[in-house]
Amino acid sequence: MRGNILAFALGVGCLQLQETLPALSLVAGLLIGGALLLLCCGRWRHALGRIATAIACAMLGLAWAALLAGQRLLDQLPAEWEGRDVQVVGVVAALPHAFERGERCAFDVEAVATPGARLPRRIMLSWYHGWREDEWRDAPLIRPAERWRFTVRLKRPHGNANPHGFDYEAWLFERGLRATGYVRPLAEAQRLDDFVLRPAYVIERWREHIRSAFFRVLPEAPYVGILAALAIGDEQAIPAAQWRLFRQTGVTHLMSISGLHVTMVAALFGGLVGWLWRRSERLMLFLPAQKAAIAAGWFTAFGYALLAGFAVPAQRTVYMLSVVALALYSGRNLGASRSLLLALLAVLLLDPWAVLAPGFWLSFAAVGLLFFVGTARLGASRGWRAALANWGATQWAVTLGTLPLLLLMFQQFSLVSPLANAFAIPLISFMITPLALLFTVLPWPPLLYFDHWLLSGLMGFLEWLAIWPVWEQPAPPLAATLVAVLGVIWLLLPRGFPARWLGLCLLLPVLFSPAERPLVGEAWVDVLDVGQGLAVVVRTAGHNLLYDTGPLYSAESDAGQRIIVPYLRASGIGRLDSLIVTHRDKDHSGGIVAVQEAVPIARTLSSLPELPGERCQAGQVWEWDGIRFTILHPDAAAYGHQAARTNHMSCVLRIENAFASILLTSDIEARDEQALLDRAAPLLRSDVLLVPHHGSATSSTPDFVAAVGAREAIIPVGYRNRFQHPRPEVVERYSGSRVWRTDRDGAVRIRLASGLTLSAYRAEYHRYWHGQ
Template sequence: MRGNILAFALGVGCLQLQETLPALSLAAGLLVGGALLLLCCGRWQHALGRTVTAIACAMLGLAWAALLAGQRLLDQLPAEWEGRDVQVVGVIAALPHAFERGERCEFDVEAVETPGARLPRRIMLSWYHGWREDEWRDAPRIRPAERWRFTVRLKRPHGNANPHGFDYEAWLFERGLRATGYVRPRAEAQRLDDFVLRPAYVIERWRDRIRSSFFEVLPDAAYVGILAALAIGDEQAIPAAQWRLFRLTGVTHLMSISGLHVTMVAALFAGLVGWLWRRSERLMLFLPAPKAAIAAGWCTAFGYSLLAGFAVPAQRTVYMLSVVALALWSGRNLGASRSMLLALLAVLLLDPWAVLAPGFWLSFAAVGLLFFVGTARLGASRGWRALLANWGATQWAVTLGTLPLLLLMFQQFSLVSPLANALAIPLVSFMITPLALLFAVFPWPPLLYFDHWLLSGLMGFLEWLAVWPVWEQPAPPLAATLVAMLGVIWLLLPRGFPARWLGLCLLLPALLWPAARPSVGDTWVDVLDVGQGLAVVVRTAEHNLLYDAGPLYSAESDAGQRIIVPYLRAHGVRQIDALVVTHRDTDHSGGVLAVQEALPIARTLSSVAELPGEPCFAGQAWEWDGVRFTILHPSATDYEHRAAKTNHMSCVLRIENAFGSVLLTSDIEARDEQALLDRAAARLRSDVLLVPHHGSGTSSTPDFISAVGARAAIIPVGYRNRYQHPRPDVVERYSGSRVWRTDRDGAVRIDLTSELALSSYRAAYRRYWHGQ
């Protein structure tokens, strides 16, 4: 059975790596063929029979995932209805989340009133309430279970595509959100019904009321958002600064409802019910206490998951606990491995996209390690010393066991994580979270006051620990990670097993994997996909340059923290030798602060007077590792008079080595292009051109394009941006070059090595849900 379930999981995982889905006839054939093979050969006990059975299960896994994916792909927004106004009637399907001057929610479409329009069943909507304070305060508030008539403008799911970046399109696809968009601000929005009676909507309205009660009792408390998140799964209520503290101390998993929370709360309630049940002879005769405890624990886990919005991590935990509960209720001892694999099968049958989530792997790895260590310590002596030793062994196992996966997925690990979790796990799981849930059911304010006091003490302890460094390194390859996992198992073998130290040797490649760097004289230029903005990373043999820091997305989110810093960390960049901030516009400078906080910066060049560093001006030049860097614009005299637009002060950088050249132009416009032609026409010629001002109609004059003569042109642009960049007539001017676009191609890599070569991330990492 174990091998068959693993083969089924392998088939599911294989499907999620495909660029396109297999044809419906092929998927149906695999499903029928796998079922027939399983029926014919499932009882064979010899090696050939087991092999054929495993192949059949893999076929079933691939076919099952393909059929479900194909069904979900049918529910899509037609391309011709992107960016068009559509009037819809539907229900606010989940807890809305506030952002700067707006709200975001999931919306179930019930009726499309625009003739000819066809929309997916569930979409993600943002409702912007204007920029003036009176507009913000007087705007209507939306609540779950309300029926509204909106005029919306939608687009297909689209996210930034960068190496080691978050796949937003996969996240939307797994949750069945098949379009995103916004409510048209000037169109009438009409609330049709205050409450739509459906079970899912009732739960969401209940969650909304509970969230309101938390903020009514503690309106100005520093950590009330954490308590709300622990009770109802509203992670948006936690400020970015607190998330950063959790990452530094390695307790992020505790501050959102995960499998650990659900399991601990269920175990706590099961133990309480079992203890009380044994006090009644009549109840004991009606149902044995162990079975009553199992039923109470499962009901608690299910209810807590519903209260948390039945998010994907909580769903996985409920499926796992359901398998374990059924086995215990029936009196069968399935064993740890069978219980885990049956839970894995249940998860993949209901959610074959779970394998795309880092939490899926981390949760199963953590549970498996706990089973592994717990089995090894069966029969150990009892007493407080034994309990303390078991707790220490558990912390050691989880910390060490998840290390390879954390390095692969996030490229960092908190060195104080074991100490932080040793206090945080029992405190959050057995006191803070149960008290928050108790207040959700019985809203007595002193409960919340005391809970917040406990949490404040924990946060003070975490702030004390946060000053310690975090282990950061380049992302190890998958092979090194698998070897490290083998090393973890070897290290955690029972005491007395010979040569356990060899496990540490197997861990070393993942811990010490060196970052890839170009050779002396070569350079790599990466134009990142940051949406409507610009960020370019340039690496030579021993130096790093960042050209612009991407856009500011909101008051608490920018390209620096979301894209640039994770990208640099994954590629082993520990220092920026030169930061060039071309001009003031927030689509180019929005992520500067996050980059400055994350990495030391040796030199800053900028046309922004408020930034520390030195101004950029034509004539500045330097050489790193055989690669030449030259600033071509603005001129020093441009700083003497104030430009009408900040675009005119954009720093233009030319990069050149023996194999080619790249011209980075930021947001220069026609007059700046003419100034460059007048001042340095001969120095403009380059093999690759970063198209000025995202392909705007104010730039890319024919004379400038001709003077550069680029073989390739890269347009950094956001998908269906409100500026309608790039302009079709501007793109047509680059007909003599191969045009790359970050909205279509994702991050673009320029290799100036033995020969000039360009590649895109979406071409190398295309999946069947991308663009769908």
């Protein structure tokens, strides 16, 4: 059975790697063929029969995942209705989350009033409040379970596509959010019903009531957002600074409702019910205390998951606990590995996209390691020393066992994580979270005061630990990660097993895998997909340069922390030899603070007088590893007078080797292009051009385009941006070039060597849900 479940999981995972879904006829063939093969070979006991059965299960897993995926893809926004006003009636389906200029929520579409329009059943809506006060009005607050009539403008799910980046489209797809958009500000918005009576909406309204109670009792408390997150899963209330602290100490998984919390709370409540149950002879005769504890624990887990909004991670935990609870309740001893794999099967049957989530793999790895270590220590002596030794062994196993996955997925690991978790796990799971949950049913303020006091002590301890460094490294190869997993298993074998130290040797490749670098005379230039903005990473054999830092998305989010810094870390770039901030506009300089805080910077060039460093000006030249860098704009005289637009001060950089050249132009406009033609026309000829100002009509004059004569033109642009970049007439001017667009192609990599090679990330990493 174990092998068959793993084969089914392999089939499900294989489907999630496909660029397109298989045809319905092929899916039907896999279903029928897999079922027949399973019936014919399922009873064979020899090796050939077991192999045939595993193949049948893999076929069924792939077909099952394909059927569910095909069904979800049918519920999509037609391309012709992107960016058009549509009047809808629906219900606010989940707890709204506030952001800098408004609120965002999931919205269940009940009716579409616009003739001919067809929308998905569930969408993600943003409602901006008073963004442009001369044109937009303040919007009323929205509450869960309210029915509204809105005029909305939608687009298909779309996210930034970068190597080692977060797949936002997969996240939306798994949650059934099949379009995103915003409420039109000048159109009428009408609340039709204050409360729609449906079970899911009742729970969401209850969650809102609880959140309000937390902030009403502790309005100015620094950690009230954490308590709300632990109780109802509202992670948006936790400030960015606190999230950074959690990452530095390796306890991020504890600050939101995870499988660990649900399991711990269920175990705590189940144990309490079992203890009380044994005190009543009548109850014991009615139902054994062990079964009563199991049932109480399961209902607690289910209720806690509902209180958390029944988010996908909580759902997976409930599915897993359901399998374990049924096995224990029936009195059958399935064994640790069989119980874990049955839970895996239950999760994948209901949520085949779970394999896309890092948390899914980390949860199963952690639970599997606990079973592995716990089984090895059965029969150990009792007493407080033994309990302490078991606790230490558990911390050691989970820390060491999840290390390869953490390095593969996040390329960093907190060195103080074992110590931080040793204190944080029991305190949060058995005291802070239960007290927060108790407040939801017994809203007595002293409970929350005491809970916040406990949390404050823990946060002080974490701040003390945060002074220690975090291990960071390039993303290791998959082969090195698999070898490290074998090393972990070897190290965690029972005491007395010979040569356990060899496991450490198997861990070395994942810890010290060097980052790939260009050769001398070569350069790798990556135009990252940061939306409507610009960020370009340049690598030579021994040097690194960052050209612009991307946009500022909100008061607490920018391209630096979300895209650039993770990309630098995964690529093994721990130091910038040069940072060029071309001009002041927030779509080019928005991520500068995050970059400065994350990596040391040897030299800063910019046109910003307030930014420490050097001014970039025409004539600056340097050479790294056989690659020549030249600043072409602005000239020194431009700093003597105030430019009408900051775009005119954009730093223009030319990169070349003996065979080809690249011209990075930032946001220069027509007059700057003419100045370059007058001053440095011979230097403009380049093989690759970063199209000026995102393809705006104010740039890319015909004379400039002809003078550059680029074979390849790259337009850094946001998907369906409000500026309508790039303009069609500008794209037409580049008809003689091959045109790349970051909104369509994702990150674009240029390899400047003896030849010139360009590749797009979306072409290399394309999945069936992308663009759907």
